[in-house]
Amino acid sequence: MDGPKTTEQRIETRAIHAGQDPDEETGALMTPIHANSTYVQDAPGEHRGYEYSRTGNPTRTDLEENLASLEGGEFGRAFSSGMGAINTVMNLLESGDHVVTGEDVYGGTHRIFTQVYEEYDIAFSFVDMTDLDEIEAAFREDTELLWLETPTNPLMSIVDIEGASEIADAHDVICAIDNTFATPYLQRPLDLGADVVCHSLTKYLGGHSDVVAGALVTDDADLDERLGFYQNSVGATPGPFDCFLVLRGTKTLPVRMDRHCENARTVAEWLDDHADVDQVFYPGLESHPGHEIAAEQMDDFGGMLSFELDGTLEQASTLVSETEVFTLAESLGGVESLIEQPAPMTHAAIPREERIAAGLTDGLIRVSVGIENGEDLIADLEQAIDTAVN
């Protein structure tokens, strides 16, 4: 299709149009689901761009172009899960390499690092990423990767992406960042110096809690080629139906994120004033230690927050069980509000003392604020808190 280059357009327009030209043969407006494994060749070795769907599939290509455009990157790669994407970055390393990462990285990331890649003799330093000096101090001769996440789960700690990627750059180390919580609508790490951006598309980009998928985006052609080699060799690639579902989600990412942010801010401020709530962790609140950096590197503060009920583990369990609009469930980023208690759920694998030392108290509650009516969300939390503490 001729027309203005989508990279010159704003993100709301690119979300809908990038990589999604109408089908040339039929004029179909929506990306066709190419449910197909192999492709006809006109002569041996003469294919029309596709040979086999693990290597490439047209529906996946449309998604990969869309995701690259959203992150402001050249090259996108889609995977069958966020973990599949993370694993592909790890495939770049060799035995004997060292990785610097955050002490509060996503649980699945912590697991693949310590229970899979440590077995392959890759070493990890888990540090407080909010402190650039700690990041710098953790670098060694054999460090090959800096793995960032911001905001983090569940305390919404903020890492200075530009500062951290400068450190990686000075050491000639790849800087990868998991941008799942913020999404490219709110934060574009490639512009801030990161080398590769990772996503669990399962969350906000898919946005409807109906698909598991992942992605990597980079501006570096050599890096993309290496990632593509592992994407094809390892084979954690998404099917065309999943790609279609994610594309359906990315079209509305900007409008959904606006409402997620608005509702999260409303809920955070309301909780902050509540007598039975000790602390609220939301980067949009001025009291949040990462507020200033978040205000600089994010366009808004996202839909995730946590709060500490002034009460026991049992009372917090009652709270999360009593909500009616918020659903008690793990995961995040869908249109519906979810609530969970890290201690017995997402962070149950961490021994209690270690967990509490990391700030994950018994009364901590995490919410993924959905796009329902904000007043309904507050009314629901109000009745659940009342039931829990009285």
Ligand SMILES: *Cc1c(COP(=O)(O)O)cnc(C)c1O
């Ligand atoms: C969910 C999640 C992942 C893992 O993604 P899957 O799609 O579940 O494999 C990685 N990082 C973050 C921050 C996540 O929330």
